[in-house]
Amino acid sequence: MSRSGRPDTGEVHYDLPSPYLPHSCGLLHLPRFIAKAKRHVNGNLGKSYQRNYKKGFDRFLCLHLGIDPDDVEEIVRSSDNDEEIEERLRAILPDDLKVAKWNRELVQKGMSAMGREALQEAKRKMGIEEREDLISFADMIEFDEERIP
Numbered sequence: 710m711s712r713s714g715r716p717d718t719g720e721v722h723y724d725l726p727s728p729y730l731p732h733s734c735g736l737l738h739l740p741r742f743i744a745k746a747k748r749h750v751n752g753n754l755g756k757s758y759q760r761n762y763k764k765g766f767d768r769f770l771c772l773h774l775g776i777d778p779d780d781v782e783e784i785v786r787s788s789d790n791d792e793e794i795e796e797r798l799r800a801i802l803p804d805d806l807k808v809a810k811w812n813r814e815l816v817q818k819g820m821s822a823m824g825r826e827a828l829q830e831a832k833r834k835m836g837i838e839e840r841e842d843l844i845s846f847a848d849m850i851e852f853d854e855e856r857i858p
Contacts, residue, residue, distance in 0.1 A: 719757025722748065723854055728766060728815065728847040733795075735808040737815045738847075742767045742778075743794065746785040766815065766846070773811045776801050819845040 725744050732739035745762055748754035754762060761767070763778040771778045780801055788794045819828040824846075831849055832838045843852055851857040 720755030721854055722755055722758060725854065727854075727856055728850050731812075734802070734806055735812070736770070736806060737812045738766050738770050742770060742781065743785060743798075746782045750782065750786040766818070769814070769818070770811065773807065773814070775803055816845060816847060818847065819849070 725748075726740040728738045728741050730740050731737050732743075745754055745758060745767070748758075749762055763771075763782065767778055771781065781798070784794055784797045784801070788797060818824060828843075828846065828849065829838065831846075832840060832843065835849075835853075837843070837852070840852070843849055843857070848857060
């Protein structure tokens with residue numbers, strides 16, 4: 710069971726940033742991807758997170774930016790501190806981050822017809838089919854990590 714007594718979905722990293730938390734450059738999810746990369750390179754990214762690491766939102770963000778998720782991981786692995794990570798990330802990011810376009814896409818993942826079906830299936834697997842307030846995959850992350858009760 711999770712901290713709130715809900716059915717457990719596997720090891721939950723309650724300390725990971727919300728996908729709705731923007732990076733200083735404005736991009737949603739980037740702080741979360743960096744935090745997952747830090748856990749991964751240190752060997753402590755939980756099994757339930759390994760499944761979507763550098764896939765899902767991580768991959769979509771990198772596709773949006775035209776960068777390779779492996780490059781982000783390597784920056785995290787070989788940097789000595791957060792400042793160096795940020796400096797090296799700035800060097801590989803495009804000049805135009807298209808922040809509004811990405812942020813809109815992220816918050817709407819799960820709202821297309823196909824996305825709603827996938828979202829409903831994920832809710833069914835979690836035993837929360839009745840939750841009409843969870844309308845995106847970012848909401849599902851928030852729910853799983855108990856930032857949405």
